[in-house]
Amino acid sequence: MAGRYDAIIIGAGHNGLVTACYLAKARYKVLVLERRYIVGGACVTEETFPGFKVSTAAYVNSLFRPEIVRDLRLADYGFASLERIPSSFSPFQDGRYLMLGADGDLNRREISKFSSKDAENYPKYEEMLSRVASVIEPTLLMTPPNILRPGIGGMWKMLQLARSFQGLGSHLGEAIEVLTGAARPILDRWFESEQLKATLATDAVIGAFASPSTPGTAYVLFHHVMGETNGKKGVWSYVKGGMGGLTQALAKAAKDLGVEIRTEAEVSKILIRDGQAAGVVLKNGDEFHAKKVATNLDPHLTFEKLIEPKELPADFLANIKRINYDSASLKINVALSELPNFTVCPGTDVGPQHRGTIHICPDQDYIERAFDDAKYGRPSANPILECTIPSSVDSSIVPPGKHLMSMFIQYAPYKLKEGTWDDHREKFADRCFDILNEYAPNFKKSVIARQIVTPADLEKTFNLTGGNIFHGSMLLNQLFLFRPVPGYADYRTPIKNLYICGSAAHPGGGVMGTPGLNAAREMMKRW
Numbered sequence: 001m002a003g004r005y006d007a008i009i010i011g012a013g014h015n016g017l018v019t020a021c022y023l024a025k026a027r028y029k030v031l032v033l034e035r036r037y038i039v040g041g042a043c044v045t046e047e048t049f050p051g052f053k054v055s056t057a058a059y060v061n062s063l064f065r066p067e068i069v070r071d072l073r074l075a076d077y078g079f080a081s082l083e084r085i086p087s088s089f090s091p092f093q094d095g096r097y098l099m100l101g102a103d104g105d106l107n108r109r110e111i112s113k114f115s116s117k118d119a120e121n122y123p124k125y126e127e128m129l130s131r132v133a134s135v136i137e138p139t140l141l142m143t144p145p146n147i148l149r150p151g152i153g154g155m156w157k158m159l160q161l162a163r164s165f166q167g168l169g170s171h172l173g174e175a176i177e178v179l180t181g182a183a184r185p186i187l188d189r190w191f192e193s194e195q196l197k198a199t200l201a202t203d204a205v206i207g208a209f210a211s212p213s214t215p216g217t218a219y220v221l222f223h224h225v226m227g228e229t230n231g232k233k234g235v236w237s238y239v240k241g242g243m244g245g246l247t248q249a250l251a252k253a254a255k256d257l258g259v260e261i262r263t264e265a266e267v268s269k270i271l272i273r274d275g276q277a278a279g280v281v282l283k284n285g286d287e288f289h290a291k292k293v294a295t296n297l298d299p300h301l302t303f304e305k306l307i308e309p310k311e312l313p314a315d316f317l318a319n320i321k322r323i324n325y326d327s328a329s330l331k332i333n334v335a336l337s338e339l340p341n342f343t344v345c346p347g348t349d350v351g352p353q354h355r356g357t358i359h360i361c362p363d364q365d366y367i368e369r370a371f372d373d374a375k376y377g378r379p380s381a382n383p384i385l386e387c388t389i390p391s392s393v394d395s396s397i398v399p400p401g402k403h404l405m406s407m408f409i410q411y412a413p414y415k416l417k418e419g420t421w422d423d424h425r426e427k428f429a430d431r432c433f434d435i436l437n438e439y440a441p442n443f444k445k446s447v448i449a450r451q452i453v454t455p456a457d458l459e460k461t462f463n464l465t466g467g468n469i470f471h472g473s474m475l476l477n478q479l480f481l482f483r484p485v486p487g488y489a490d491y492r493t494p495i496k497n498l499y500i501c502g503s504a505a506h507p508g509g510g511v512m513g514t515p516g517l518n519a520a521r522e523m524m525k526r527w
């Protein structure tokens with residue numbers, strides 16, 4: 001079997017679908033090839049337990065760019081964001097709890113329970129993050145200059161960026177610290193209450209193989225506060241129908257624009273003729289040809305699995321092999337017969353304690369100790385739990401009266417010192433359940449079913465190298481000019497007409513759609 005297209009997109013993650021839509025909107029003939037039975041990659045809804053629509057991997061949204069929602073009319077295809085008010089709930093063993101959200105008065109009241117000084121500082125801390133965002137957000141939709149061959153255009157972009165940093169004036173130092181430093185010293189300087197600091201610090205380690213005292217984690221924290229929901233900055237939401245509500249809307253938009261999408265179509269080789277990408281070969285031998293090819297896969301898969309080493313410059317391949325995929329994230333999806341009844345905030349009817357992210361993490365030292373285990377190849381004895389219950393605002397994803405919980409857990413190192421994840425999975429999940437049960441004693445008996453997604457499963461099911469949820473770590477040496485590797489941050493590769501359109505490219509992982517949009521723009525230049 002063979003076919004001819006203007007562009008082939010390898011992988012139907014949300015980014016691949018975004019690239020496909022923008023190309024098709026410009027009237028190119030596009031084919032998307034996806035290895036799984038379903039599109040969406042790590043942004044997907046699956047009926048894991050009968051009647052329960054589970055967001056198997058990604059579980060909350062705020063980063064997805066509103067420009068893309070508008071351009072592709074995703075609301076018309078069923079995409080809707082459901083706000084979470086408040087956005088977080090942290091119960092503590094001393095009988096207190098902390099709720100935070102977009103409401104300044106609520107934040108002041110809640111933080112005052114722990115420190116009136118912190119309550120005063122919190123809006124100033126948020127202003128500081130907004131100042132940094134004012135410089136960084138415009139870069140999300142920009143193609144980073146090629147640091148090795150910047151040309152006049154690249155030099156101009158760098159100059160403009162330097163100018164916008166200059167515009168921060170006396171705030172430049174704090175911005176540089178956020179972009180390069182560790183989260184913990186920043187939080188320690190701003191606040192005194194461990195309860196507040198621990199709640200904020202969890203954002204700094206999401207998906208990272210790092211503790212809040214590791215340099216680079218302040219950016220990870222910042223990355224997680226950069227988005228918006230329905231025009232409200234920093235507000236995270238559930239997607240109606242689960243995260244697949246977004247990718248199904250993208251797939252419908254793509255089909256209406258004429259994109260051909262094939263599932264269960266695993267690409268095994270990128271065809272290269274005279275140094276140029278010419279098409280792909282599937283695992284079953286089918287061949288498809290195109291003028292341009294874009295890969296939604298991480299660089300290890302693209303350049304070490306789908307392309308012969310002889311086709312690539314040795315120094316480029318060496319840089320690709322240097323990319324860090326360390327990870328320690330595990331997810332448990334749980335079907336529940338009733339909502340958790342928290343000792344510090346009782347009730348099994350939906351309440352504010354159920355709507356946002358439930359942080360189980362008493363203080364920053366707890367995170368450090370949890371990471372120490374991971375550093376030495378052990379699952380954390382006392383892991384950090386981030387629980388969300390999307391059914392608290394979306395009854396369409398569960399049978400009547402039932403609920404769904406997503407537990408995102410750190411640290412569960414991909415590289416174990418002893419045994420495999422098959423040896424550890426049930427015991428580790430039991431430990432997580434015991435911890436949550438200490439805060440909500442009805443939790444364990446309310447469990448109907450559970451799905452444990454270990455780092456090994458993330459690699460096997462979603463093809464995420466090393467279980468890394470971002471297609472490569474989001475620490476400074478792998479961001480902006482250097483993502484995925486220096487000299488190739490402009491979505492191009494050493495192979496002519498082969499582009500990178502997924503999270504491996506700037507601005508990185510998370511359900512943003514930006515790498516996909518930026519790559520489409522580059523692919524269309526001079527075409």
Ligand SMILES: Cc1cc2nc3c(=O)[nH]c(=O)nc-3n(C[C@H](O)[C@H](O)[C@H](O)COP(=O)(O)OP(=O)(O)OC[C@H]3O[C@@H](n4cnc5c(N)ncnc54)[C@H](O)[C@@H]3O)c2cc1C
Pocket residue numbers: 010011012013014015016033034035036039040041042043056057058059060061062063265266267268296297301329330331458461462463464468469470471501502503504508509510511512
């Ligand atoms: C457990 C988990 C929780 C997360 N939570 C959040 C969250 O709450 N919010 C958030 O914003 N982000 C979250 N993330 C991160 C976010 O989901 C990812 O960074 C993002 O979805 C990646 O999108 P992508 O399109 O770049 O790549 P992917 O989603 O990885 O898509 C790549 C696609 O390529 C396909 N593929 C792979 N190999 C082949 C091949 N050889 N041939 C054809 N197809 C192939 C894959 O099956 C996949 O569909 C989470 C990720 C994980 C894993």
